[in-house]
Amino acid sequence: MELREALGRRRSIRFVRPYKTVEPEKIQMMFEAARIASHWGNVQSLGAVAVFKESAPKEVIESLEAVIVGWQIRVAPVVIVWFVNPNMVDEQSDRLRQLLDVGALGFGTKDERKDALETQLIPVFEGIKESLKEPGLNEIDCGQGIAQATLMAYELGLGTCCLGSPFGDRMLSALGVPDGCRFLLLQTVGYPAEHWEAGGQRPRQEFGRLFKMNHFSNDFPRSEEVVSELKKDKMFTRPAPLPEREEELAYLQKALGIEPPGLL
Numbered sequence: 116m117e118l119r120e121a122l123g124r125r126r127s128i129r130f131v132r133p134y135k136t137v138e139p140e141k142i143q144m145m146f147e148a149a150r151i152a153s154h155w156g157n158v159q160s161l162g163a164v165a166v167f168k169e170s171a172p173k174e175v176i177e178s179l180e181a182v183i184v185g186w187q188i189r190v191a192p193v194v195i196v197w198f199v200n201p202n203m204v205d206e207q208s209d210r211l212r213q214l215l216d217v218g219a220l221g222f223g224t225k226d227e228r229k230d231a232l233e234t235q236l237i238p239v240f241e242g243i244k245e246s247l248k249e250p251g252l253n254e255i256d257c258g259q260g261i262a263q264a265t266l267m268a269y270e271l272g273l274g275t276c277c278l279g280s281p282f283g284d285r286m287l288s289a290l291g292v293p294d295g296c297r298f299l300l301l302q303t304v305g306y307p308a309e310h311w312e313a314g315g316q317r318p319r320q321e322f323g324r325l326f327k328m329n330h331f332s333n334d335f336p337r338s339e340e341v342v343s344e345l346k347k348d349k350m351f352t353r354p355a356p357l358p359e360r361e362e363e364l365a366y367l368q369k370a371l372g373i374e375p376p377g378l379l
């Protein structure tokens with residue numbers, strides 16, 4: 116699938132088939148996509164545990180809990196628990212040395228580059244190491260990894276939905292994730308029970324409200340030609356609500372045994 120089409124098809128899929136498990140190889144592909152995502156200093160602080168309902172211990176499955184539209188956890192055959200491990204920052208100097216060794220960092224001869232790294236760059240990072248473990252930059256990079264995994268899932272015909280949860284610490288502890296890691300997100304994964312359009316492209320903020328050119332007072336000019344090209348490439352799809360959505364929702368609710376209004 117072309118990137119533009121994949122971006123257009125990515126949608127939060129809340130209704131998946133509970134009876135059809137997801138092959139571990141497909142979850143592996145999601146993780147492979149996450150692993151090659153960009154991360155400051157090549158630190159790689161993103162980690163995850165994939166919980167397979169068919170094989171995980173009962174207490175692990177029972178520990179998974181979200182608040183907003185939490186019934187998705189009951190329905191999904193696989194739930195990924197994403198976390199950030201800030202202690203990976205401790206290995207940052209070595210990650211930089213690796214980058215230098217493979218020619219991804221710096222100019223000059225290899226010896227000159229090595230010297231600059233050891234005497235200039237590494238001391239700077241060492242000085243601010245503890246602050247780099249605080250919430251911020253790492254989480255942004257984890258988001259990039261999760262986004263790549265999500266696109267991979269869609270390319271594989273899977274549906275996913277990210278779920279926040281106030282019970283992160285409890286879940287990480289039940290999963291045996293090392294101390295110091297911070298919970299990020301749950302992500303349900305399964306084969307979609309709903310049509311891929313899932314009621315249509317969800318509404319978004321006006322383009323110009325979000326993006327600017329040269330100064331905050333100037334909305335970024337939105338070319339209609341570009342919009343048409345992206346429509347043609349299937350990145351922009353039919354906007355929600357689609358005419359058949361209410362009937363589709365009623366059907367899905369019945370099929371999956373979800374109690375109305377199904378928001379918790």
Ligand SMILES: Cc1cc2nc3c(=O)[nH]c(=O)nc-3n(C[C@H](O)[C@H](O)[C@H](O)COP(=O)(O)O)c2cc1C
Nearest residue numbers: 125126127128181183184276277278279280300317
């Ligand atoms: C970080 C994050 C957390 C989210 N948390 C929840 C959640 O707790 N419950 C839920 O139903 N959807 C959650 N979502 C899904 C959003 O509500 C969803 O992205 C939004 O409705 C737009 O739909 P779309 O993803 O199909 O464009 C979350 C999405 C993200 C990226």
